[in-house]
Amino acid sequence: MKARIADIQSLGPAIKRLVLAPSGAELFPAASAGANILLEIPGPERVWKNAYSLVSAPGERNRYEIIVRRVRQSRGGSAWLHDHAVIGQELEIGVPANFFPIAKAAKKHLLLSAGIGITPFLSYLAALQAAKAAFELHHCCRGEEAGLFRDLLPQSAQAVLHTSRNTLDLVKLLSVQKLHTHLYVCGPEAFMDLVVATALRLGWPRAKIHEESFGGATGGAPFIVKLARSGIAVQVRADETLLEALQNAGVDAPCLCRGGACGVCELPVLEGVPEHHDHFLSEQKRAGNTSIMTCVSRAKTPELVLDF
């Protein structure tokens, strides 16, 4: 569907808020807390399809808001939004999808985020506060961005900002939680890995740990992917994902969330070693290197052969 950029606000040197409004008379579909939208970003040579969490209140149909950080190792999409997007411009967006919903069974919600990983929780906060649900948010960021994130967080004892790792005692926080607490993690890969590994070590069951990562779909070293069934070979450039390379070559590869969360794009690996960036495959499957999530993962070897 078509959306119009209604406003662009600079929140910090590398962070902008974009407000999108419906282009026509029809309102946007209502989205639930944690939902994201796919934005088609019209670059000069190619179109990027990036997923962004909605930070507007759940159910809002007059506007969708997203927050975009200019990523240094970006494939180009976020840089384009920072440098070229202007108010009034029309963009193509997808309908909202939610791979990071609030767990209904939880009686308390423990939200841990770092950096731009705060975005899905901004819509969570509106929903949790409206439902008067018990929650605790701990957000970690670099000192120079503390002011920016403080402005985004509600003024509440339930929302704590940490500007140095030492102030967040992860082990203590995760070991005192009651049985009905669910954990939600969003942030850079290293942060998410640390939180999830700590939780698992303390005995948290997988079912109570919810992860959302947008950091996965970055570029990396180029490699070649060969499709065994059709015999096609495709070059994956440094600034595109494996999935994008396949689709640009006209291959009808499966996909849905483009964030390594939903599992739809999984393809079997016949040769080569994948570099996994997803949050879908089990540790066993990861270690086996027999399948790959094409939307975020890349290759450790110069070549990958997929059964497709």
Place this chain on the structure above:
Amino acid sequence: MGINKSRPIYEKLRIDPKGRAHLIVTDLASVPEDAIEADPAFSNIESWVVGIGAPGIAAEARGNLRAFRAVADLRSHLSHRLARETMGFRLYALGSEAFLWDVMTLGREAGLGEGEIFLNQAGTLRRRVYCTHCKTMNENVATHIVVCQACGATLFVRDHFSRRLAAFMGVKVDAEVPGEVPAPEVLYP
């Protein structure tokens, strides 16, 4: 006969090495030695049993055994205990099917889910039978025909287990021809 999807399938209990604290509850007088597989390195294992002065309690030597006077007593302590417990806790239930699913209900209410609670049937096969006509629970039923203690209906004990009610469904056996009742047979000793 096809597979009866309502009947849970149980597996031998195994102490989950990912847990930090473990509680075994049983409606038996003791936890049989071979009922639970555990790495000898685990020490944080507690057992709750029902019965006083019951012989053969191996766990007693470890000093982490608690005996309750009755199942109801154990259940009420369990819900208080679960409300206080923190993440990393694992619950294991061993005993009659009705007991197992009562424990499951308490566990779920406290927030325990998949990977945190484990059940295995042991001891009596007697059934708790839910009278679908007056909603009364009839405990310790050994026969396939039983008279509901509350409404007096003669019930056929269907092989249909409700995990929510922790009971088998009992339906009137002589609804078509009143008084035509087969002889009860002991099927669930």
